[in-house]
Amino acid sequence: xxxxxxxxxxxxxxxxxxxxxxxxxxxxxxxxxxxxxxxxxxxxxxxxxxxxxxxxxxxxxxxxxxxxxxxxxxxxxxxxxxxxxxxxxxxxxxxxxxxxxxxxxxxxxxxxxxxxxxxxxxxxxxxxxxxxxxxxxxxxxxxxxxxxxxxxxxxxxxxxxxxxxxxxxxxxxxxxxxxxxxxxxxxxxxxxxxxxxxxxxxxxxxxxxxxxxxxxxxxxxxxxxxxxxxxxxxxxxxxxxxxxxxxxxxxxxxxxxxxxxxxxxxxxxxxxxxxxxxxxxxxxxxxxxxxxxxxxxxxxxxxxxxxxxxxx
Amino acid sequence: xxxxxxxxxxxxxxxxxxxxxxxxxxxxxxxxxxxxxxxxxxxxxxxxxxxxxxxxxxxxxxxxxxxxxxxxxxxxxxxxxxxxxxxxxxxxxxxxxxxxxxxxxxxxxxxxxxxxxxxxxxxxxxxxxxxxxxxxxxxxxxxxxxxxxxxxxxxxxxxxxxxxxxxxxxxxxxxxxxxxxxxxxxxxxxxxxxxxxxxxxxxxxxxxxxxxxxxxxxxxxxxxxxxxxxxxxxxxxxxxxxxxxxxxxxxxxxxxxxxxxxxxxxxxxxxxxxxxxxxxxxxxxxxxxxxxxxxxxxxxxxxxxxxxxxxxx
Amino acid sequence: xxxxxxxxxxxxxxxxxxxxxxxxxxxxxxxxxxxxxxxxxxxxxxxxxxxxxxxxxxxxxxxxxxxxxxxxxxxxxxxxxxxxxxxxxxxxxxxxxxxxxxxxxxxxxxxxxxxxxxxxxxxxxxxxxxxxxxxxxxxxxxxxxxxxxxxxxxxxxxxxxxxxxxxxxxxxxxxxxxxxxxxxxxxxxxxxxxxxxxxxxxxxxxxxxxxxxxxxxxxxxxxxxxxxxxxxxxxxxxxxxxxxxxxxxxxxxxxxxxxxxxxxxxxxxxxxxxxx
Numbered sequence: 001x002x003x004x005x006x007x008x009x010x011x012x013x014x015x016x017x018x019x020x021x022x023x024x025x026x027x028x029x030x031x032x033x034x035x036x037x038x039x040x041x042x043x044x045x046x047x048x049x050x051x052x053x054x055x056x057x058x059x060x061x062x063x064x065x066x067x068x069x070x071x072x073x074x075x076x077x078x079x080x081x082x083x084x085x086x087x088x089x090x091x092x093x094x095x096x097x098x099x100x101x102x103x104x105x106x107x108x109x110x111x112x113x114x115x116x117x118x119x120x121x122x123x124x125x126x127x128x129x130x131x132x133x134x135x136x137x138x139x140x141x142x143x144x145x146x147x148x149x150x151x152x153x154x155x156x157x158x159x160x161x162x163x164x165x166x167x168x169x170x171x172x173x174x175x176x177x178x179x180x181x182x183x184x185x186x187x188x189x190x191x192x193x194x195x196x197x198x199x200x201x202x203x204x205x206x207x208x209x210x211x212x213x214x215x216x217x218x219x220x221x222x223x224x225x226x227x228x229x230x231x232x233x234x235x236x237x238x239x240x241x242x243x244x245x246x247x248x249x250x251x252x253x254x255x256x257x258x259x260x261x262x263x264x265x266x267x268x269x270x271x272x273x274x275x276x277x278x279x280x281x282x283x284x285x286x287x288x289x290x291x292x293x294x295x296x297x298x299x300x301x302x303x304x305x306x307x308x309x310x311x312x
Numbered sequence: 313x314x315x316x317x318x319x320x321x322x323x324x325x326x327x328x329x330x331x332x333x334x335x336x337x338x339x340x341x342x343x344x345x346x347x348x349x350x351x352x353x354x355x356x357x358x359x360x361x362x363x364x365x366x367x368x369x370x371x372x373x374x375x376x377x378x379x380x381x382x383x384x385x386x387x388x389x390x391x392x393x394x395x396x397x398x399x400x401x402x403x404x405x406x407x408x409x410x411x412x413x414x415x416x417x418x419x420x421x422x423x424x425x426x427x428x429x430x431x432x433x434x435x436x437x438x439x440x441x442x443x444x445x446x447x448x449x450x451x452x453x454x455x456x457x458x459x460x461x462x463x464x465x466x467x468x469x470x471x472x473x474x475x476x477x478x479x480x481x482x483x484x485x486x487x488x489x490x491x492x493x494x495x496x497x498x499x500x501x502x503x504x505x506x507x508x509x510x511x512x513x514x515x516x517x518x519x520x521x522x523x524x525x526x527x528x529x530x531x532x533x534x535x536x537x538x539x540x541x542x543x544x545x546x547x548x549x550x551x552x553x554x555x556x557x558x559x560x561x562x563x564x565x566x567x568x569x570x571x572x573x574x575x576x577x578x579x580x581x582x583x584x585x586x587x588x589x590x591x592x593x594x595x596x597x598x599x600x601x602x603x604x605x606x607x608x609x610x611x612x613x614x615x616x617x618x619x620x621x622x623x624x625x
Numbered sequence: 626x627x628x629x630x631x632x633x634x635x636x637x638x639x640x641x642x643x644x645x646x647x648x649x650x651x652x653x654x655x656x657x658x659x660x661x662x663x664x665x666x667x668x669x670x671x672x673x674x675x676x677x678x679x680x681x682x683x684x685x686x687x688x689x690x691x692x693x694x695x696x697x698x699x700x701x702x703x704x705x706x707x708x709x710x711x712x713x714x715x716x717x718x719x720x721x722x723x724x725x726x727x728x729x730x731x732x733x734x735x736x737x738x739x740x741x742x743x744x745x746x747x748x749x750x751x752x753x754x755x756x757x758x759x760x761x762x763x764x765x766x767x768x769x770x771x772x773x774x775x776x777x778x779x780x781x782x783x784x785x786x787x788x789x790x791x792x793x794x795x796x797x798x799x800x801x802x803x804x805x806x807x808x809x810x811x812x813x814x815x816x817x818x819x820x821x822x823x824x825x826x827x828x829x830x831x832x833x834x835x836x837x838x839x840x841x842x843x844x845x846x847x848x849x850x851x852x853x854x855x856x857x858x859x860x861x862x863x864x865x866x867x868x869x870x871x872x873x874x875x876x877x878x879x880x881x882x883x884x885x886x887x888x889x890x891x892x893x894x895x896x897x898x899x900x901x
Binding site: 070092093094227231239 | 675
């Protein structure tokens with residue numbers, strides 16, 4: 001017959017305390033979980049609520065950016081490798097064929113490398129957006145349910161939406177900056193305004209990505225929609241947006257793809273900025289407005305879908 | 313215990329071992345299961361039960377020891393051995409891309425069974441699993457209990473002689489569990505040998521003729537549920553709660569009552585032949601617990617005695 | 626169900642070679658794949674051949690208007706579209722086969738737990754591997770056929786020899802699928818699979834797909850000629866115009882060897898892949 005105290009987790013035995021029968025603990029430090037005796041005091045709930053209102057989107061962006069650290073190596077490899085490979089293959093390899101056969105005039109007096117560099121930059125931003133705003137969004141609702149954790153805190157569904165969007169925007173901006181450095185390394189941008197293509201390309205990314213985000217958030221049953229988006233939207237936007245050749249080269253019945261494509265608008269802007277491509281000012285303004293409208297509209301829509309799905 | 317000696321041995325494990333790198337999941341365990349027996353592996357999560365099951369099915373390669381299933385080594389003769397087994401894995405791994413009925417038929421094709429057998433058989437099994445009206449549903453749309461029943465129905469498609477069930481009722485509500493137990497009893501009556509793992513002692517007590525208690529890859533005890541309780545525990549248990557900080561102190565005061573005392577963080581267990589008498593004795597000492605409860609000993613108590621730990625953590 | 630008798634419980638060993646890995650029931654795995662396709666994702670499956678067609682339209686027509694003609698494998702000038710079409714078919718055979726044998730296998734293994742349930746039956750891992758490879762090749766065959774029809778519709782096919790591109794594309798897919806499954810046996814996380822995609826990209830762009838190899842300095846040319854995709858591109862390009870030489874045999878041999886090495890590797894790694 002014995003009396004013994006055991007920790008259920010480890011099976012280790014502790015000495016039983018000596019006092020019998022004990023009054024309840026009112027004497028401060030006693031054994032038991034440290035949490036119950038903690039001196040750490042959080043700020044008042046009202047402060048939490050106020051901070052959540054002001055910075056909630058950033059807190060959530062931080063959550064997503066921390067998540068991206070799990071695949072940081074491939075993010076970096078992709079950000080550096082992708083521009084190297086594309087600029088080399090298209091801007092040098094394919095260019096040798098194009099420049100030899102097409103004569104100088106086809107690309108407004110610049111080399112094929114200079115012509116496609118802003119297009120490749122904008123396309124890469126769109127493709128990253130396509131990746132980040134598809135499965136990851138649906139999974140937040142469906143598989144990993146990452147959106148439901150923050151929902152139990154003072155944060156709102158709209159902030160959950162914006163936080164994810166902000167994190168991806170930061171990634172796209174960083175990726176575009178790296179891309180531009182490599183473009184400069186290839187000598188493919190000559191203007192002093194070339195730095196601004198980081199912004200126009202990223203704008204293409206979010207102008208495409210935010211409407212996609214709204215769509216992804218509305219998916220309840222995954223039936224391969226993302227494969228279809230990839231095949232019937234992302235690929236055509238890359239291939240028919242005046243990226244690899246001027247839009248005017250396409251037959252007239254295909255040119256509308258470029259007009260609605262964020263990649264085309266961002267590419268044209270990029271060409272103005274990176275080598276001074278001549279374009280009327282109103283057209284450049286139209287490009288910017290179109291991209292902003294797509295991004296803004298996408299965000300409004302996405303916020304609504306998030307709110308409906310998380311709180312509905 | 314039922315008469316087992318005259319029947320052939322279905323499973324013979326000798327010094328069976330599985331290591332993952334430095335971690336030993338199954339540590340040289342030996343046991344035999346005769347035909348027609350319902351044999352259980354009882355232990356907490358991570359005890360090595362599922363790994364043992366996977367080795368029996370020949371889908372995990374052992375690191376040491378020998379294993380014979382109906383006379384064959386499942387690693388050398390995987391397809392031959394598994395042709396006679398039915399397996400219910402711990403997690404339902406139904407084919408999400410197929411409809412409910414097609415799950416049964418396609419699974420039967422893996423055994424090379426002809427469609428002329430499988431079509432009527434699938435309907436019988438849907439009925440057995442009470443899923444007839446869900447035949448054309450998507451797996452996704454089934455409830456947890458329905459998925460479990462479908463997994464069990466699927467494991468019966470080849471009329472297996474030996475059924476391996478890994479935590480068959482985890483995650484089911486009480487009613488669904490009883491339906492399932494009933495189905496398993498019926499199979500046992502047909503002579504099917506049942507091998508099951510569980511961390512529910514009531515399930516082990518209900519279903520198993522004989523069981524081994526497993527902890528950290530080792531066998532701690534072996535026998536029928538009632539024999540194990542007799543051997544390692546008293547008839548009744550008195551559970552007392554004195555409040556968070558007072559249990560340990562109260563244990564000293566209770567000393568001498570019953571045959572043995574266990575102090576858990578939230579309560580005190582007094583093992584006694586007569587629980588009510590023990591409670592009275594405690595009252596006589598002037599102790600007044602916040603709550604008290606007298607119950608029969610269970611396999612949980614056996615496990616606590618053997619390992620110093622609870623089954624469910 | 627019938628009563629189990631003691632006599633039912635004495636099994637005799639199967640003495641066939643590979644008895645532990647193979648139960649001669651590949652057909653069940655194939656049937657499962659077809660039923661699943663019919664139930665769940667037929668539309669996506671069919672749309673898979675769109676990507677090379679888009680490339681052909683964009684680069685062949687759009688860029689082709691700027692480039693004009695290039696030198697074909699037999700020395701005559703051919704249109705740029707006719708030049709890149711066989712290369713795009715090769716790339717699509719590679720992508721499809723690698724996708725099926727890496728991503729798809731990995732997903733079915735670790736997330737859908739499909740193989741877990743297959744391997745608890747009398748199927749062996751070799752049945753599963755052969756069945757999955759067959760399904761990948763069947764898909765490759767359909768895509769190659771579709772793409773060849775598109776080529777014909779665009780007037781890019783001038784000889785009956787070009788029909789041989791279809792079986793050749795299947796051989797190319799077989800080479801990549803068998804190697805891919807072997808590679809998957811070493812994969813532990815989805816992130817590692819991203820690296821497979823990452824390596825495919827330069828192979829796609831550099832293997833004389835869009836412009837001749839002569840652009841590169843000689844050492845780089847040697848490197849690319851050692852890689853499988855280049856052999857596939859050249860093989861299909863030769864078949865597309867019906868121009869054969871010693872190199873045709875070399876390209877074919879390259880893929881035959883690739884299949885042998887890949888299948889040997891996959892068979893050896895089956896235990897690591899399926900039985901952990």
